[in-house]
Amino acid sequence: MENVIELQNVNKAFKGFELKDMSISVKKGFVTGFIGGNGVGKSTTIKLIMNLLQPDSGEISLFGLNYKKHEKEIKQRIGFVFDHNVFYEHITLAEMKKIIKPAYKNWDDTIFYQYVNLFELPLKKPIKTFSKGMMMKASLAFALSHRAELIIMDEPTSGLDPIFRRELLDILHDLMEDEEKTIFFSTHITTDLDRIADYITFIHNGQHIFTKEHYKIEEDYAIVKGETNLLDRDTEQEFLGIRKSNHGFEALTTNKKRTANLFGDTVILEKPTLEDIMLYTKKGNDNYAKSYS
Amino acid sequence: MLNLIRKDIVLQKNTLVILLPALLIALLIDRSIIWVGVLFSFAIIMQSFALDEKPSTNLLMNSLPYTRKEIVSSKYIGACVFTFIILLTIVVGNIIIHREITQLDQLLFIAGVIVVFISFAFPFSYLFKSQYLMIACGVLFVLYLVLVNKFIPDLNDRLRAGVQTILSFDNSVLYAGGILAVVLLYMFSWMLSIRIYSRKVF
Amino acid sequence: MHILISNSSKEPIYNQIKDQIKQLVLSGELKEGDVLPSMRQLAKDLHISVITTKRAYEELEKEGFIFSVIGKGSFVSEQNNEMILERKRIAIEEQLIAAIQNSKEIGVGLGELKELLTMLYKGDL
Incomplete structure (x- = not known):
C-alpha cells in the first residue's frame, strides 16, 4: 500500500524536549488517528510533516516527494486545520476567502459555499466574532475546498460540543468514500477515533510507540x-x-x-x-x- | 507571490483610504513634503509587516502553498509598491493642486530614504519583532548623543562636510552611484531576511 | 441489505459484519452474482472505519462467499452446496475425534460413548 506521509528516523531537539528517531508512515486512502498525551510531540510532529519546522536529521516525504524540491506542489495537495484560529481576525470570511483562494490551483468556490451553507457560517461578519466551533468549521471549509488529497488536522475536535464532533465525523466519512483521500489527525478525545480511524499512531515522550490497524489493538x-x-x-x-x-x-x-x-x-x-x-x-x-x- | 503582494494591499485598503487624502491635505498646505512622504510610506509598510508577524499568521502563510523565500520577497516587493503608490499620489496631487510637476530628485530622495530604512527595519524585525524597532531607534539615538558629546564633538560638522562633498560631485555620477549603493543595500537586506526567516520557528 | 452493528458486543465489528453477510448468503437472501455495497460505502453507511469493512470483505473472500473485481466491486460467489456440506462433515469428524481421544484418556468405552451421543442427540434436537 502506498504511503502518503513518510518520516524516517526523524530527530528534532528543542530546549527540554526531543523527538527521537521518529519513523511513521501514513497509508493512502485511510484515516490515521494520531494519539498521545499533552506535550509528547504531536504538534511538533505535525509541524514537521507540514514543513513548518525542519528536522535536525532524518527524511520526511509526502506523496513520495520531498520539501526541498517540491514544497509548493506538496502544499497544494494538503488541506490543514489547526486547533486555534490562524486567519486574520479583523476581516470577514468572504474577505479571507479572497486571500486563500488564489493560493490554490484547484480551488472550487462551489464546494466552499456548500460548506459555508452547511455550517451556517456568516460571510459578512468579522472572523473575530466567531465562536470556537464556527472557527473550526471555517477552517474545515478552507481545508476541503481545494480538492486536497491529504487532510491534516491538529486537535480538530478539542473544545467542541458532541454534536459538532459527530457532524465532523460524518463529513470525514463522506470524504473517505473517495479512496484517493487520506486523513491524518491528532486528538486526545480518543472516542472520536472509534468510528472513523483505520490506523492508530501512538507516540509518547517524543517516541513512536506503535502504528496499528485499529482492530488490531484489541487483538494485541x-x-x-x-x-x-x-x-x-x-x-x-x-x-x-x-x-x-x-x-x-x-x-x-x-x-x-x-x-x-x-x-x-x-x-x-x-x-x-x-x-x-x-x-x-x-x-x-x-x-x-x-x-x- | 503576486497573490501575497495583492493580499497586503487589500488588507491595507482601509489605511490607504485614510492616508492618501491626508497626504493630499498635507500637499495643500506645503508643496515640499519630502518627510511626510517618507513617514507615510514607512508607516504603511511597517503596518503591513506587523500584521503578518503573529505566530498564527506565520502558521497560515507557511501552510499555504508558498515558500518562505516568497513570503519574504513579497514584503520587499510590496514595500516598493506601497512607496510607488505614495509617490504617485504626491505627483498627481501636485499636478492637480499646484499645477506643477514634482522634481525627479525629490521623488528619488524619498524612495532612497525609505529603501535605506526598510533595509535595516526588515531584517531587524524578522530577527526580533517590529515592535522593538522603536526601542532600537531610541538606543541608537542615545548612542549617537554619547558619540557626539564624549568622543567626536564635531561629528555633525564632519557629516555636513561629507554631504557637501557628495553634493559637489557631478550630478549624473552622484545619482548613478547613489542609486546603485541603495539598490545593493536593499538586495543585501533582502537576502539576509530570507536567511533569517528560513530559520525562524513559530 | 440489513446489517446491524452492536458496539457493546464482545465480538469485533468486522466479525459481526462477516457473520451477518454469511448468514444472508446461506439463507439465500443474497444470491449468486448479487453486488455488495462498496467497502467505502458500507463504512460510511454503518459509521465505521473503512479498514473494518475491508477486513470483513477480505475474510468473506477468503472463505469463498464473495469475490472482488477490481474497479467493479464485490459480488456474491456461486455457492457450492456440496462443498459447504463437505466442509461441515470434516469439522464434525474432527470434533468427534477429539471426543474419542478424551474418552480414551479417562477410560470411557465405545458403548458408553455411543449411549452419551444418542442421549445428547435426542435431547438436543
Missing part, C-alpha cells in the same frame, strides 16, 4: 485483572503499568495471546480503550524511568 492488547499473588519478578515483565490494590492487580498486556496462555483462567482479560493504552503506557514508562534512572 488487553487489560488484565487478577489476584496479586500471581505477580512475581518474572510475570511482572509481561505487563505495563501494574496497579496493585488489596483486591488484586490491574495491568496492560501488549501480547494478549501470550498472557492468555501463561495465566489461563486465573486472570480476566478485558478489551482496552485507547485511553487505557495511553494511561498504562505512560505509567509503565514513568515506572521504567524511575527504577532505571
